[in-house]
Amino acid sequence: MTFKTQILAAATALMTLPVMAAADTIAIITPSHDNPFFKAEADGAAAKAEELGYETMVLVHDDDANKQSELFDSAIAAGVVAIILDNAGADASVAAVQKAKDAGIPSFLIDREITETGVAVSQIVSNNYQGAQLGAEEFVRLMGEEGKYAELVGKESDTNAGIRSQGYHDVIDQYPELEMVAQQTANWSQTEAFTVMESMLQANPDIKGVISGNDTMAMGAWAALEAAGRTDVIVVGFDGSNDVRDSILAGGIKATVLQPAYAQAQMAVLQADQYLKTGSTGLDEKQLMDCVLVNGDNASQLETFALQ
Template identity: 50%
Template sequence: MMTFTKRTLLAAAASLPLMAGSAWAEGLISIIVNDPANPYWFTEGEVAKATAEELGYEATVAAHKGDTNVESNLVDAAITNGAKAIILDPANADGSIGVVKKAKEAGIPVFLVNAEINESGLAIGQLVSNNAQGAALGAVAWQEMVGDSAKYVEFFGNPADNNAATRSNGYETVISQYPDLMQVAEEVANWDRTQGYNKMQSIIQANPDFTAVISGNDEMALGAIAALKEAGKLDGVTVGGFDGSPDAVAAVKAGEMAYTVLQPVAVFSREAVIQADYYIKNGSPMVDEEKQLFDCLLITADNVANYTAPFTLSE
């Protein structure tokens, strides 16, 4: 498994200009994301599309919104349309195995981004954030801000996405070293802001004396912040997020969110298309390792001014 550090991420972002041929001369690349209503997945799709077009391909972006049936139909459409490659953010670690296998059998290389499937040897590449590294990075910062003793709440993402458990386990590895950090609630909010808001409203009623929140992504954290503000309880509550979304960065600037962990989605979405182009033209992988990890970065009040574009942190 290959890991991309901050230095290699910056190098990738500053790579040489790509040489494109005439528009769409290279064929179609189908890009399938989760839900573009979330700025993270919107950026994923737009960066991949722009990179494909820069390389001379036609590119389409479609969304399955976590529905494996929709995902299957979109992969069928990509096969029917003669796609040269598919860039896929899988809907389900187990449930998406079949669609990747189907594309492979049709002779179409698949490059997974953001989330993995629980089977190797089907996708040419699985390019994801280093979620364990990012979770540890966030949890260490969170503990330093919260202290050695506190009651806290955790928001857990979609259980069908391996990233949810990886981040939660990463949090637990750090927090368990401090026995006086007591979890009073853990809620599944499926990466969703509205669910984070609703779940936080219920938590406030049942456990009003917590002083910290650690969240599996920014959307759930932002929903929690909205509920805390509405209840007049945000002051004195430390909230940590994960994604590095523009709204989360704005919340860090406003002093409402303590930090967010930036996932380099703009980097690995671009890299996936570059690797797809290489495979299309050479018939072999550009990178030997199927699973490729891209290190996350911490955004706090100290460096938030370096956030120069969506999901991009400059030196």
């Protein structure tokens, strides 16, 4: 065989080898990473996806349903194989998830549900009602079953906000000496919670406690209370963030309720991987994960939305 013939034979052999496709990509779409809870979700999902050999496309919708819809368009156009989503509204997100389904791309929801079933493959959420009852029971204990209190409520479009508030009140309202003197949304925002708390304090200077729909608002409330010299006020949050852990350990905020953001996101990726390989997760669409109370007794064990 001449040298030229050898080259031609080698070239022909190379042409017949199977082409190696780029790794499949999973899109991870959450609210802003300014909130450590959502950053933990994104980090957890990305870490597990990359461990399983996927590439990732990490996107942020900023709780804007229109932006979320555009991100879905981008993910679909990019040919992602699955979407992990913490959505931008229970009603407003249905169309986007359906759009992905129609394009043959399965969605796996975490943290927040949507109002339709059969559109997403999985909806993995914390048991917000159970967690809220844990937080409320601790709040009642810390308050000594009496006194005036305020409630900071989450974003109205998020079903979790209503579920947590209901869980709080199903416990607290059993105690007639506990009087709610103010209730207002701060839209899950620390900055907004600071302003709302200032107004609540001005209107109710004898307030004794604050129960919050999430840790971010609890941190904003605590900052306002500190600025006003009212560190005697009892504050309880919900999420299990490192920021609130540090506040608890420093004698500030008294308690929070841990929902396992990192583990939940990783579970969604594992289910996506199972579904892509077999066509089924083997589980029900709606799945609840129980929450855990965090206070001075176990706060030192909390790290990145998980008890170590």
